[in-house]
Amino acid sequence: MISKVAALAFLAGLAVAFPQHYNEDPSPYSFNYGVNDNYHGTDFGHNEASDGKIVKGSYTVQLPDGRQQTVNYVADHFNGYRAEVSYQGEAQYPKVFGPPITFKPKSYL
Structure with a gap:
């Protein structure tokens, strides 16, 4: 009985692992996004497009x-x-640095 259950579980696992309707033709797509947060100094973006065979894109990052x-x-x-x-x-490499910003730990006692 245990061997029948194990065989059934094995076959179910194979059925899930190998889908029967697999499409090998990739679909065309495109996307883009951008983030620009002046308060935190974050500025980056990405765009990409594909015709199903070739992917073209670019991304930008604001470096420190x-x-x-x-x-x-x-x-x-x-x-x-x-x-x-x-x-x-x-x-840009500034020559003058300010003191490090530190915070004293709060005591919860």
């Missing part, structure tokens, strides 16, 4: 040194992922 990094890329199954990275602006 003040530059903006942009990555433009193309990817497919034959040539892999190919990216071009560029930077805008000059890196």
Whole structure:
């Protein structure tokens, strides 16, 4: 009886693991988003589009040194992922630093 239950569980697992209606043709898609929060200094975005065979996109990130990094890329199954990275602006390294911001722990006693 236990072997029948184990065999049935094994067959059910195979049925779930290998879907019968698998579509090998990828669907075209596109998306984009952007975040710009001046209060926290966050500025980044991403856009991507695919015709089902080739993916093209780019993303930007505001780096801590003040530059903006942009990555433009193309990817497919034959040539892999190919990216071009560029930077805008000059890196800024301030020479004067303020005291570290620290907070005293609260006592809950």
